[in-house]
Amino acid sequence: MNETLDITDRTRLRRSHERGHFDRATINQILDAQPMCSVGYVIDGRPFVTPTLQWREGNHVYWHGSSASRALRNARDAQVCLSVAILDGFVLARSGMHHSVNSRSVTLFGSAFKIEDPAEKLEKLGRFVDGLFPGRYETLRSDHAQDLKATMVLGMEISEGSAKIRTGGPKDEEEDYDLPIWAGVIPVHTTVGDPIPDPRNIDGVPLPEHVQSFQL
Amino acid sequence: MNETLDITDRTRLRRSHERGHFDRATINQILDAQPMCSVGYVIDGRPFVTPTLQWREGNHVYWHGSSASRALRNARDAQVCLSVAILDGFVLARSGMHHSVNSRSVTLFGSAFKIEDPAEKLEKLGRFVDGLFPGRYETLRSDHAQDLKATMVLGMEISEGSAKIRTGGPKDEEEDYDLPIWAGVIPVHTTVGDPIPDPRNIDGVPLPEHVQSFQL
Numbered sequence: 001m002n003e004t005l006d007i008t009d010r011t012r013l014r015r016s017h018e019r020g021h022f023d024r025a026t027i028n029q030i031l032d033a034q035p036m037c038s039v040g041y042v043i044d045g046r047p048f049v050t051p052t053l054q055w056r057e058g059n060h061v062y063w064h065g066s067s068a069s070r071a072l073r074n075a076r077d078a079q080v081c082l083s084v085a086i087l088d089g090f091v092l093a094r095s096g097m098h099h100s101v102n103s104r105s106v107t108l109f110g111s112a113f114k115i116e117d118p119a120e121k122l123e124k125l126g127r128f129v130d131g132l133f134p135g136r137y138e139t140l141r142s143d144h145a146q147d148l149k150a151t152m153v154l155g156m157e158i159s160e161g162s163a164k165i166r167t168g169g170p171k172d173e174e175e176d177y178d179l180p181i182w183a184g185v186i187p188v189h190t191t192v193g194d195p196i197p198d199p200r201n202i203d204g205v206p207l208p209e210h211v212q213s214f215q216l
Numbered sequence: 217m218n219e220t221l222d223i224t225d226r227t228r229l230r231r232s233h234e235r236g237h238f239d240r241a242t243i244n245q246i247l248d249a250q251p252m253c254s255v256g257y258v259i260d261g262r263p264f265v266t267p268t269l270q271w272r273e274g275n276h277v278y279w280h281g282s283s284a285s286r287a288l289r290n291a292r293d294a295q296v297c298l299s300v301a302i303l304d305g306f307v308l309a310r311s312g313m314h315h316s317v318n319s320r321s322v323t324l325f326g327s328a329f330k331i332e333d334p335a336e337k338l339e340k341l342g343r344f345v346d347g348l349f350p351g352r353y354e355t356l357r358s359d360h361a362q363d364l365k366a367t368m369v370l371g372m373e374i375s376e377g378s379a380k381i382r383t384g385g386p387k388d389e390e391e392d393y394d395l396p397i398w399a400g401v402i403p404v405h406t407t408v409g410d411p412i413p414d415p416r417n418i419d420g421v422p423l424p425e426h427v428q429s430f431q432l
Binding site: 046090 | 264325422
């Protein structure tokens, strides 16, 4: 396996090259840290972006939805751009120009394919649930055949893409460091609150370990 | 002003119609709650998605970057799709099928225009800083003319788009409520940590109110 993705015309960074990363380990780490993603696709030459959840298995990324979904029907067998972006902080500098954000993002390009085989689709969906909540899938009511039919799973190979990371404090012009302006970073965190049980849970049903220990 | 956006072929919801909102108040509230956005655009018939920050003034949304940026040069005077998505929680149901996320999202469609007038551009950038950190812009070192020239600001009218909101607990099949499966919601919050001062801040520079009171 090639541990570093080839740089292409779509992924070459034009500026801030030090922020670009093409190694799979870095790309995978960001994909695994945040399921929310944006999938870009084209209909009649016009851009569409749909927020959805992605999950990764090896060198592939997957997402799913209703079989009737416009976002999925138009991404299938077509070029897509999948983007994951995590905001880590606001960077306050001494000039407006040097304000920035600390962030981690991944952009992937490729052709999306549909998982046709029902057994494979079921397996992918099970891995999606278990990827977030380990062991949960086997505790659930089994999927109905018609539910599975109503669900489309798309996949894309992770072969063309890049990660972009900014960390640390502001980088001001040398002559601006003498100014009496507060500069620094306001960190941003994503946190998980206490689980809210469904009022219709049957009495005594235990809170599963995969919920207790869930973190983002 | 039309307080509700017309539904178009690009914004009509095909499913879960109860989650769709077309009133400006709801759309604006989501845009104002989260500056991070994804801008979709098309180059040579292929989709691109770039994460960036957006800010709103009235019925327009703006974003900016380097004048040399591919994302901006290709969005200018072209069709774009701007998406803001906020993850509010994971919804755990009794079947895989009914797992979901609570979220708020906005999708806007339109043609992006470039702010040409330098004074207007400066004003927009100042409002961007002050929108996040009220009063900060006038405390900063003034923008250099060449910095302003190196920065492109794009805008788009908020005229075609929609919001999508999911809240609340799982919605299971009636016969599944008897199953001994924990169902509920794991809330997700975005929080702000303690400000980290730049080690090169001059001695005694006070922490501004706009940093102390900053929230997302």
